[in-house]
Amino acid sequence: MKRELDEELCKKYPLIFKNRHAHMTETAMCWGFECGDGWYNIIDVLCGLLYNDYRLAQTKYENTKEWFEDTGHMPWKDGRAITPEEVEDLRLKMIEQEQLVPVASQVKEKFGTLRFYVESSTDEHDDYIRFAEHMSARTCEVCGKPGLLRGRGWLYTACDEHTSEEDKGENDEQPGDEREAQQEAS
Numbered sequence: 001m002k003r004e005l006d007e008e009l010c011k012k013y014p015l016i017f018k019n020r021h022a023h024m025t026e027t028a029m030c031w032g033f034e035c036g037d038g039w040y041n042i043i044d045v046l047c048g049l050l051y052n053d054y055r056l057a058q059t060k061y062e063n064t065k066e067w068f069e070d071t072g073h074m075p076w077k078d079g080r081a082i083t084p085e086e087v088e089d090l091r092l093k094m095i096e097q098e099q100l101v102p103v104a105s106q107v108k109e110k111f112g113t114l115r116f117y118v119e120s121s122t123d124e125h126d127d128y129i130r131f132a133e134h135m136s137a138r139t140c141e142v143c144g145k146p147g148l149l150r151g152r153g154w155l156y157t158a159c160d161e162h163t164s165e166e167d168k169g170e171n172d173e174q175p176g177d178e179r180e181a182q183q184e185a186s
Contacts, residue, residue, distance in 0.1 A: 001033035005040050009033070013047040015054065015101040016118075027105050028117075034108035036141035042114060043107065046132040050102055050125055057097040061090040112155030113137045 010017040019027040033043070067075050068082040102118035102125050109115070114136035116129050140147035140159035147159040150167045160168070 001035055001040065002037055005037055006033050009040075009043060009047065012044070013051055015098060016047050016050060016104050018103060019105070028108075029104055029106060031106075034106075035114060036109070038139060038141045038144035038147075039109075039114055039136055041144055042132050042135050042139060043116070046116065046128055049128045050121075054094070054097040054101050057090070057094040061087070061094040064090050109136075109141060109156075112149045112151065112157045 006020075010020045017029065020029045020032070022030060024030045035043075064082060065087050067073065067079075068084070068087050073079040073081055100122065102121040104116065105119050106115065106117040114133050116132060118125070118129070121129070137149050137157055138146060139157060140162055141157050142162040143159060145159040145161070147157045147162070149155055149157050150163055152167070158167075
């Protein structure tokens with residue numbers, strides 16, 4: 001993946017990619033995003049989902065803290081008073097959600113599809129990751145257009161434009177799931 005896209009993901013999701021520049025004895029993220037630019041949007045959406053609960057808790061805490069410091073009340077007409085305990089409770093919930101954000105240990109292409117490995121995750125996070133990996137089997141790794149899983153031996157996902165001449169026409173009739181099942185069987 002291009003350096004600019006790598007940096008953008010790391011800036012946008014610092015908790016997920018906090019080990020991006022750690023030593024290779026700690027993480028495989030030291031090698032960066034080992035996939036094409038075409039999967040940037042899939043990774044971006046996936047990270048947004050993985051970050052969602054934390055961002056919601058963070059926003060709720062920051063807004064309530066600001067209202068508490070400004071007026072001591074909720075911002076609508078006749079808004080109820082905000083207590084210091086309520087602000088502290090929201091701060092603790094934000095920290096709790098921060099701890100639940102999975103940390104990426106490796107992001108790469110393998111067998112023609114995205115692999116997004118994390119150090120720890122919830123069942124919901126795992127579902128998001130599986131969905132992103134399935135979407136990559138239908139998205140050209142080079143440009144992000146709709147694609148198919150292709151290749152003989154070395155698999156890759158590509159649109160017609162980025163498919164090698166020897167692979168054109170082959171497997172075009174097979175949906176990705178059938179190709180994946182055949183690959184796993186062999």
